[in-house]
Amino acid sequence: MATDRIVGIDLGTTNSLVAFMQGESPVVIPGDDGSNLVPSVVALDENNQAVIGNAARGLLISTPERAVYSIKRLMGRGLEDVQEELKFFPFRLAEDLHAGEVLRIKLGEKAFTPPEISALILRQLKRNAERFFGGKVTKAVITVPAYFNDAQRQATKDAGRIAGLEVLRLVNEPTAASLAYGLDQKQNGTVAVYDLGGGTFDISILKLHDGIFEVIATNGDTHLGGDDIDNLLITIALDDIQGDLGSDLRKDAEAVQAIRKAVIEAKIALSSQASTRLDIELPGGKRYQREITREQFEQLIQPIIDRTVGPCKQALKDAALKPEQIDEVVLVGGSTRIPKVRSLVKELFHREPHTDLNPDEVVALGAAVQANILGGGSTATENMLLLDVTPLSLGIEVAGGVTDKIILRNSTIPASATQFYTTQVDGQANVAIHVLQGERELAKDCRSLARFDLKGIPAMAAGMARIEVKFLIDANGILHVSAREQRSGKEAEVEVQPSYGLTDEQVEGMILDSFDSAEEDFRQRQVIEARNEAATILAALETGKKSSAWGQLTTDEKKKIAKLEKALIAVNDEEDYQAIRKAIDLLNQGTMRLAELMMDDAVSTALKGKKMDEADVGEGPSAPHPVAKAEFE
Amino acid sequence: MRATHFCEACGKVQPPAPVDYFTFFGLPRKLEVDVTALNRDFYELSRKLHPDLNARAGSQEQEWSLQQTSRLNDAYRTLKDPIKRTHYLLKLEGVELEEQSKSATEEARATGQTKKQIVPPDLLEEVFELNLQLEELRMQKKMGEDDAALIEEIGRQKVELEAKQESLLQELKDRWKIWDGLIQREQNGQPVSEEERKQERDKMVDVLNRRNYIRNLVRDVSEALEN
Numbered sequence: 001m002a003t004d005r006i007v008g009i010d011l012g013t014t015n016s017l018v019a020f021m022q023g024e025s026p027v028v029i030p031g032d033d034g035s036n037l038v039p040s041v042v043a044l045d046e047n048n049q050a051v052i053g054n055a056a057r058g059l060l061i062s063t064p065e066r067a068v069y070s071i072k073r074l075m076g077r078g079l080e081d082v083q084e085e086l087k088f089f090p091f092r093l094a095e096d097l098h099a100g101e102v103l104r105i106k107l108g109e110k111a112f113t114p115p116e117i118s119a120l121i122l123r124q125l126k127r128n129a130e131r132f133f134g135g136k137v138t139k140a141v142i143t144v145p146a147y148f149n150d151a152q153r154q155a156t157k158d159a160g161r162i163a164g165l166e167v168l169r170l171v172n173e174p175t176a177a178s179l180a181y182g183l184d185q186k187q188n189g190t191v192a193v194y195d196l197g198g199g200t201f202d203i204s205i206l207k208l209h210d211g212i213f214e215v216i217a218t219n220g221d222t223h224l225g226g227d228d229i230d231n232l233l234i235t236i237a238l239d240d241i242q243g244d245l246g247s248d249l250r251k252d253a254e255a256v257q258a259i260r261k262a263v264i265e266a267k268i269a270l271s272s273q274a275s276t277r278l279d280i281e282l283p284g285g286k287r288y289q290r291e292i293t294r295e296q297f298e299q300l301i302q303p304i305i306d307r308t309v310g311p312c313k314q315a316l317k318d319a320a321l322k323p324e325q326i327d328e329v330v331l332v333g334g335s336t337r338i339p340k341v342r343s344l345v346k347e348l349f350h351r352e353p354h355t356d357l358n359p360d361e362v363v364a365l366g367a368a369v370q371a372n373i374l375g376g377g378s379t380a381t382e383n384m385l386l387l388d389v390t391p392l393s394l395g396i397e398v399a400g401g402v403t404d405k406i407i408l409r410n411s412t413i414p415a416s417a418t419q420f421y422t423t424q425v426d427g428q429a430n431v432a433i434h435v436l437q438g439e440r441e442l443a444k445d446c447r448s449l450a451r452f453d454l455k456g457i458p459a460m461a462a463g464m465a466r467i468e469v470k471f472l473i474d475a476n477g478i479l480h481v482s483a484r485e486q487r488s489g490k491e492a493e494v495e496v497q498p499s500y501g502l503t504d505e506q507v508e509g510m511i512l513d514s515f516d517s518a519e520e521d522f523r524q525r526q527v528i529e530a531r532n533e534a535a536t537i538l539a540a541l542e543t544g545k546k547s548s549a550w551g552q553l554t555t556d557e558k559k560k561i562a563k564l565e566k567a568l569i570a571v572n573d574e575e576d577y578q579a580i581r582k583a584i585d586l587l588n589q590g591t592m593r594l595a596e597l598m599m600d601d602a603v604s605t606a607l608k609g610k611k612m613d614e615a616d617v618g619e620g621p622s623a624p625h626p627v628a629k630a631e632f633e
Numbered sequence: 634m635r636a637t638h639f640c641e642a643c644g645k646v647q648p649p650a651p652v653d654y655f656t657f658f659g660l661p662r663k664l665e666v667d668v669t670a671l672n673r674d675f676y677e678l679s680r681k682l683h684p685d686l687n688a689r690a691g692s693q694e695q696e697w698s699l700q701q702t703s704r705l706n707d708a709y710r711t712l713k714d715p716i717k718r719t720h721y722l723l724k725l726e727g728v729e730l731e732e733q734s735k736s737a738t739e740e741a742r743a744t745g746q747t748k749k750q751i752v753p754p755d756l757l758e759e760v761f762e763l764n765l766q767l768e769e770l771r772m773q774k775k776m777g778e779d780d781a782a783l784i785e786e787i788g789r790q791k792v793e794l795e796a797k798q799e800s801l802l803q804e805l806k807d808r809w810k811i812w813d814g815l816i817q818r819e820q821n822g823q824p825v826s827e828e829e830r831k832q833e834r835d836k837m838v839d840v841l842n843r844r845n846y847i848r849n850l851v852r853d854v855s856e857a858l859e860n
């Protein structure tokens with residue numbers, strides 16, 4: 001049904017895609033330029049209009065100060081977290097940022113939060129899908145790196161809302177990929193998904209069991225990917241240029257973007273060639289030229305790709321599996337095209353990895369599969385169910401700044417934990433709870449998720465209150481907290497201060513085209529409702545024509561009804577709900593006497609001891625002939 | 634009897650019943666659990682209760698689906714693991730193992746002393762020796778030295794400790810049988826005295842404590858060898 005159209009979205013660091021389930025198989029929806037991939041680049045043109053994707057890539061070179069890429073790296077992060085990123089990425093932070101605040105990135109003179117920039121990409125995908133379907137798209141499944149923490153997930157969900165999408169589920173990227181693979185190869189076994197994308201790395205180990213995709217363990221690094229390889233190559237080129245030509249181009253944003261474009265092309269070329277040549281035109285007409293062999297390239301990137309080994313080993317350890325016990329290894333993400341990455345994976349898992357599906361598209365395809373499951377399923381997804389886990393342990397700060405873990409990593413979600421708190425002083429009305437995510441012993445080394453204030457605790461002597469606090473991680477991997485004072489049974493109010501998130505009100509204020517789309521949604525709903533009503537009255541009329549009451553109408557009355565019926569059918573296919581409503585009203589009035597006659601018949605039949613429902617519905621050929629009707633009276 | 638999680642007639646998710654994990658799966662409060670059957674039930678219930686399969690239901694049902702599934706996952710996680718299951722049953726029986734451990738940890742922090750660990754008497758000598766060796770290994774690693782003989786010796790002890798850990802699990806499983814026997818007797822209408830129950834509980838607590846001690850030791854040894 002059109003209203004249930006749910007799309008699957010891969011909101012990637014480098015590229016984003018939207019897909020949906022077409023019959024039995026998921027397909028990617030192309031943009032108006034015919035390309036399946038929408039580069040995750042956002043720019044403002046000279047009129048301050050947002051430009052997204054391939055069109056924005058051009059602006060990234062010509063007006064880099066008005067463009068941004070790899071925004072995913074900043075999702076759900078604070079000023080303190082991103083110092084390292086700022087050394088390598090040309091993110092221009094707003095000048096008036098404070099610690100603990102949501103970041104704002106400048107595009108020209110305007111500033112946007114990372115969820116707003118992601119929302120612009122999502123809106124582009126939404127538009128592509130709407131153009132493809134010729135109708136509204138309001139619901140989506142969006143993928144996130146498995147190793148994303150609560151704040152990063154929340155930021156992604158906020159981005160969806162800002163783009164005017166109801167995010168039905170956040171799905172972990174490697175798990176989504178396994179769904180796309182599992183669709184073709186319905187079998188049982190243990191699968192490892194190695195997902196090295198533009199900016200993030202995930203490893204997930206799953207057990208497949210008669211359509212249930214059960215994640216056993218997951219691990220990763222949300223700041224490791226192709227970007228890091230690019231940045232390394234850029235740094236080398238900049239050093240080279242400074243050495244050879246004596247000019248430091250680090251501050252020249254345009255030149256840096258030109259170099260970035262060239263090294264990415266070289267990186268891609270080296271996946272299929274033994275060597276390639278960098279040839280970059282620099283400001284002032286000079287050229288930077290350099291030959292690079294695959295061997296040199298592999299040596300350079302070794303330290304970067306070696307960073308994926310630790311998470312893989314940890315995931316195997318957590319799953320209590322040896323590499324030999326993995327039946328299949330699946331490669332996901334553009335960076336797995338690099339031959340050196342493939343050989344590393346082969347070495348780690350002692351087997352040749354699968355590469356049947358396009359590593360750039362497989363996550364979006366899997367998201368479409370999950371969207372189909374959420375929408376009620378189809379023959380293709382029958383029996384399929386995803387059981388995912390939380391990638392990081394959830395903890396509470398206790399005395400001495402120590403983390404008390406209450407939900408361990410790799411617990412199947414939804415998962416919950418209950419903790420009891422009491423008051424320290426007489427009449428204490430508030431209790432503060434600091435929620436953390438991470439594996440470290442000390443609270444300061446874990447990620448601060450939020451501070452919760454339990455408020456409105458009834459006045460009692462110290463230590464008398466018994467406050468039950470329930471922590472629940474939902475199927476999106478997002479935390480919910482509720483509290484109740486047990487002695488009084490009173491719900492305590494939970495006030496959340498997300499550590500790096502937007503408040504509900506802030507998100508509300510950012511919703512793109514909220515007014516326009518609300519109006520459009522309203523209009524669409526009206527059309528659908530009017531059509532439903534028209535269908536009901538037309539069906540009733542068909543019934544009436546077969547009933548004995550029809551025979552009691554005059555020829556004129558019948559003609560009039562036929563005319564009104566035709567009029568309603570004529571406007572029913574148009575988008576004008578007011579016209580449909582008007583035609584319904586007219587037909588209603590015109591059939592008033594028919595309805596009365598039918599009602600009379602029904603009542604008199606009932607009086608003769610027949611059932612009402614037998615009597616008021618004429619049954620086609622076997623229905624009493626109008627002439628025979630008299631005998632009832 | 635399993636608690637009612639969904640309507641048998643229409644398949645709709647029902648509000649969560651306030652029951653313990655055993656009742657959630659319709660299991661008696663016994664420690665010997667058929668894990669294969671538990672697995673099967675977990676998958677079967679997931680297929681009925683999971684939020685993904687109730688995404689089109691009303692908001693109330695969606696909420697119940699979320700609550701029920703989190704409960705299902707919590708119960709499954711606890712019951713499938715022999716140690717967690719024993720801890721949980723003891724907790725239902727009023728033994729607060731976790732609380733004891735927590736208060737010991739907090740006391741140690743408050744007083745600045747190391748947490749008191751009760752060394753199983755039969756291991757006293759071995760543990761003392763092992764700790765000295767571990768200390769030496771850490772020192773050597775810091776200096777960048779590599780004493781193959783020492784590493785081999787510690788590795789050998791690690792294998793022994795792991796075997797010990799395994800045998801303690803077996804010992805625990807033997808205690809399960811006795812405990813389950815008591816419960817069975819009770820179900821058959823024969824009274825079981827509180828004294829008897831306490832005795833069996835205490836024995837299980839003792840095995841768990843010893844096993845926990847060995848487990849921590851194995852962890853320390855592994856860390857020292859890996860780093």
